[in-house]
Amino acid sequence: MSKAIAGPEIERLIQLLARVPGLGPRSARRAALHLIKKKEQLFAPLSSAMAEALERVRICSTCGNVDTSDPCTICTDPRRDGATIIVVEDVSDLWALERAGAMNARYHVLGGTLSPLDGVGPDDLNIKGLVSRVAEGGVSEIILAVNATVEGQTTAHYITDQMAGMDVKVTRLAHGVPVGGELDYLDEGTLAAALKSRTAF
Template identity: 60%
Template sequence: MAEAGDAQTDAAVDRLIGLMARLPGLGPRSARRAVLTLIRRREALLDPLSQALADVAATVRECDRCGNIATGELCAICANPARATGEICVVETVADLWAMERAGAFSGRYHVLGGVLSALDGVTPASLRIPELVARVADEATREVILALNATVDGQTTAHYISGELSPLGVRLTSLAKGVPIGGELDYLDDGTIGAALLARRAL
């Protein structure tokens, strides 16, 4: 098959292939196959996908409260009064939030940091949504903050920093049990492991 960018591909198709190849898990070959499938099944796949992408681009934003994906000021979780349990589960990314939700073991609200502290990458506390977390804990009569951060060096460094920031507020701080393996990322764990780790969380 011709490579993207040669004389056998139209410029518009070549651009689409190039954009698709940037997606996680898709290289140039997979992107070409995906684009060919979309073109061959235009009415069933390409047109609905185009509309869905346009809708998402026009409406999706960050939740003002927790940083989750939303189509309004608040995401569905923050807008649900039943989730106001006094518990906030802190995660690194939206993908981690979705992983926790798939496990179905947590009924409170979340806070997405947007990453973890990393001296090598220049990620400082000011780069993350840590000040917003401290403000939420103070404003929302929070009883417990669960630090569901990935069991990496940077994740544990971030958990330690957050613990120091929240300790003056007197809130209970817990972390996931070690059923989450060292180096493991929530988005790649099965639902049972996440659920068990959440139920066996420990005080920091």
């Protein structure tokens, strides 16, 4: 059992920070110490921002994005192409695609992937919401932007099955050689996917 190195309030701060993805116990201790040292410049404004976020942030009832309004600003933006929905596993994937700025479409966040081993089934994800959105009409294409993992592909196949009989085209992201990638540094799975998904030059 590790011995407490500071008061209970600081220990609690360290324990809570250690739960944040990407921060282990050592990183959490460093972060807590940095916050305490920069109490006025960083800790107080961060505490205020977190309290405001806790009060104002909502989950969009349409797509599953996080925003301060429901529906979110993406769903209510009239300049967005409502006929195209990009399906992602998590909000972080939505943010990554928005940073890329490649498409001006709408999104649908699943909240994870199907994983029978972890007890995650279709009812645990936001798949019914996606089916409802397509059933309402006006959607011509669903782009499955899920990860190229076994769970991601299983989820993609399940969604494709759910769309059978609906008047909607289901596509997925291309897999293969990244922009600027050198073949010698790529794994065999990526090379195989790139060869299978080859296009005319």
